[in-house]
Amino acid sequence: MDTAILDISANVIILVGLLVFAVAAIGLFKFRDVYTRISAVGTAAGLGISLVIVGVFLMAPSWPNFIKLLIIVFLQLATSSIGTMAIARSAYLTGSTMQPGYFDHLAEDQTDRSETAQPDHDVALDHDVSLADEPDDATAAAVDDTVRDVR
């Protein structure tokens, strides 16, 4: 009787987690943009995997499995957002555009910063190169040095 309730709740939790997966897979087809797609994938990676593994634990409950369940859920919730942000950041760095075409606030911020200060060696983007093309003053030469260092 007790195990029947446990089994039914485990099945329901697994099905809810797989619903998150199915919604993410549909969103991968229906969204028009890399950034909205990666947000759907991040939801599935954090919430979907956690729900499926909690349901699987309810089917085979024991104390060692409970410890592993805690570690898996903590690691999954902590690292799925990091992986999602890393992929979205590299998609931005390789020049993926937003599909409905709104303003690119990040590019505006970065051009402001590279006009006022020395840009990082790590972030030499394409608009840094375009900024180095116009020979304004000493900052343009500094940006040129940075670009040559990276290449």
Place this chain on the structure above:
Amino acid sequence: MTAVNFGLLLGLVLLAACMIAVAYRMIAADTDADRAVAADLLMFSFTGILALLGVILAGAFFFDLILVASVVGFLSAVSLARALTRGRR
């Protein structure tokens, strides 16, 4: 496995269909970023299908396998992001 486990088999079929759709998406995408996103979701659905198959086959160490797969999934996401920018950070 008793007859009450409706969710496992239905979920296995659903997740397999999801993986086939995502693999098609990974092949037919336009840009590299779309392929990386689809490969990320494919890795996570592989972790899910590993959990379901482990509880169906009632293996002894399947929770350890899920733990390893979740850590490797994070590594694959980070290295996909790294490969997308061709090694530049």
